[in-house]
Amino acid sequence: MKELISMPLFSIMISLVAFEIGCIINRKTKLAILNPLLISIALLIIFLKCFNVSVKEYNDGGQFITFLLSPATVVLAVPLYKKIKLLKAYALPIVAGISFGTIGGMITIVLLCNLFGISKKLGLSMIPKSITTPIGMAVSxxxxxxxxxxxAAIIITGIFGAIIGPVVFKVFRIEDKVAKGIALGCSSHAIGTSKAIELGEIEGGMSSLSIGLTGLITVIIAPIIAKIFQSLI
Incomplete structure (x- = not known):
């Protein structure tokens, strides 16, 4: 059994099985809090603990899934391409909204970490929380x-955004499809985009756009925000 678990292919298989179980539970319950990614993470943690499998052993196969994150992110450009005319029509408000949202999010992290006395290392780690994982790791x-x-911060942010986003839209009566897509993509990256695609094609396209622009702005601005954060501590 130990030999089977130590095989890289087993890590890939168990990850896919855990995610599929999460998808089934989510479809059956239709509860936003039971996000497939959240469920699969919990199942994998339980599995690794029960069978005494180290993270290093799991990552022998899990690293291949991580490798596929970058091309998977690029695929999100497809719904954006389909709505390119809509992008051109709302170019200025879209770019402005994403820019202010991204910078505001990073500044909020700095202020909250300083307020609660969180260590510099942890604070810096959370600055790129709202961008897709491959870019976030590089920025970190x-x-x-x-x-x-x-x-971990990126995953939590994405899941929380996908869950709370539709609730916020209802509470504040936000009906504009472009606004919904931009909000989900800017705040909760690829996980939010998967939720946006469920809401509609326009929402999905705008959310895909937000991922790219949010990542670009974060790469440029994060080092400046990091220096400000370090000066405050």
Missing amino acids: QQIGGIQSVTV
């Missing part, structure tokens, strides 16, 4: 954060 390394903490 660049500004001196902890990549594993950054990945």
Whole structure:
């Protein structure tokens, strides 16, 4: 059994099985809080603990899934391409909204970490929390954060955004499809985009756009925000 678990292919298989179980539970219950990614993470943690499998052993196969994150992110350009005319029509408000949202999110992280006395290392790790994982890991390394903490923050942010986003739209009566897509993509990256695609094609296209622009703005602005954060501590 130990030999089977140590095989890289087993890690890939168990990850796919865990995610499929999460999808089934989500479809049956139709509860936003039971996100497939959240369920699969919980199942994998339980599995690794029960069978005493180290993270290193799991990552022998899990790293291949991580490798596929970048091309999977690129695929999100497809719904954007389908709505390119809509992008041209709302170019200025879209770019402005994404820019202010991204910068505002990073500044909020700095202020909250300073308010609650969170260590510099952890604070730096959470600055790129609202961008897709491959870009977030690179930014975290660049500004001196902890990549594993950054990945955890990105996942939590994405799941929380996908869950709370539709609720916020209802409470504040936000009906504009472009606004919904931009909000989900800017705040909760690929996970939010998967939710946006469920809402509609326009929402999905705008959310895909937000991922790219949010990542670009974060890469440029994050080092500046990081220096400000370091000066406050």
